[in-house]
Amino acid sequence: MSEKRLGILGGMGPQATNDFYQFILDRTDAHKDQEHLSAVIFSDADMPDRTAAILSGETQPVYDRMLAGAKLLEDCGCHAIAVPCNTAHFFLDRVQEEIRVPIIHMIRETALELERQGRKKACILGTDGTIQSGLYQAELEQRGVGSAVPDPETQRLVMSLIYDEIKAGHPGDMDKFSAIHRGVRALDCDCVVIACTEMSVFAGHHKLPSYYVDAMSVLARRCLEVCEVPVRPMF
Numbered sequence: 001m002s003e004k005r006l007g008i009l010g011g012m013g014p015q016a017t018n019d020f021y022q023f024i025l026d027r028t029d030a031h032k033d034q035e036h037l038s039a040v041i042f043s044d045a046d047m048p049d050r051t052a053a054i055l056s057g058e059t060q061p062v063y064d065r066m067l068a069g070a071k072l073l074e075d076c077g078c079h080a081i082a083v084p085c086n087t088a089h090f091f092l093d094r095v096q097e098e099i100r101v102p103i104i105h106m107i108r109e110t111a112l113e114l115e116r117q118g119r120k121k122a123c124i125l126g127t128d129g130t131i132q133s134g135l136y137q138a139e140l141e142q143r144g145v146g147s148a149v150p151d152p153e154t155q156r157l158v159m160s161l162i163y164d165e166i167k168a169g170h171p172g173d174m175d176k177f178s179a180i181h182r183g184v185r186a187l188d189c190d191c192v193v194i195a196c197t198e199m200s201v202f203a204g205h206h207k208l209p210s211y212y213v214d215a216m217s218v219l220a221r222r223c224l225e226v227c228e229v230p231v232r233p234m235f
Contacts, residue, residue: 002037004080004227007073007101009066011043012050012085013167016197016216019204020084023220029230037229040076044069050087051129063091067098074101080226082106084216086136086195087129104226106219110193111139113218119191121146122213123184125158126195136195146189154183158199166198171205 006024010017021041030036044065053062066088073081081103083092089107096103114122122145124136131149140147150158157180165172184192192212194200200216224231 002227002229004037004229005076005078006037006039006223006227007070007076007078007081008039008041009044009069009073009081009083009088010041010085011045011047012083012088013198014043014045015166015169015201016084017041017043019201020082020197020216020220023217024223027217027220027224027232029232035230037224037227040073040078042069042072050085050090051127054087054090054129054133059091062088063094066091067095070095070099070101070103074099080104080223082219082223084197084219086197086215087127087133089135090129090133102226104219104222106215107135107139107195109222110195110213110215110218111136111143111145114140114145114191114193114213115143117191117213119145119213121148121189121191123148123150123187123189123192124195125150125180125184125192125199125212127162128155128159130195131155136193148187148189150180150183150187154180157183158196161202162196162198166201172202174206177202177206 028036047065048062053059078101081101092103137147157176161172161176194212194214197216200214
């Protein structure tokens with residue numbers, strides 16, 4: 001039984017936060033309630049859209065709200081914080097400077113996982129904000145992994161799947177994803193990073209092959225490791 005408490009700064013979006021906590025539960029090697037990880041979940045659904053903030057340059061309101069949420073979790077006695085939103089990581093290094101609790105960085109952990117797997121080149125499947133911020137490209141480069149991004153038409157379909165489908169409460173259009181899949185396969189990559197937690201929700205509805213590496217799954221497993229909770233040997 002771990003003495004540690006995980007803080008989850010979510011609401012970006014709410015369904016992704018729900019799925020992330022389910023990821024935590026599914027990956028915990030527990031046989032009774034007391035063997036699960038204690039967690040404080042703050043699902044801040046009023047958080048401004050991260051992609052819009054990055055693309056417009058109006059980033060201060062998102063940063064201020066994210067810092068307030070992180071401090072709330074710190075005040076709740078959390079030993080580590082996870083943020084199940086890839087685009088939000090644009091703000092997290094700055095947030096980390098203002099709090100003592102370590103933030104488990106999903107993008108860095110995913111880049112490290114791809115290095116461990118021996119991947120050579122990854123396509124990044126995320127929001128326009130994540131793509132244009134260069135967050136994944138920089139972290140992958142540091143790990144010796146090349147990167148590619150979808151062509152404009154494929155990226156338009158990715159954004160539609162995220163915003164018009166998953167954030168709207170739908171399971172996601174498989175025909176639309178099939179077109180996305182064809183677009184990313186043309187990029188000569190040996191894997192695709194599911195770099196948006198709404199896409200992780202989609203992957204939960206439609207089982208995807210191991211060619212797709214889910215950053216949210218990597219984050220969930222790493223949270224358990226950091227909090228010293230046994231991980232179920234199923235992945």
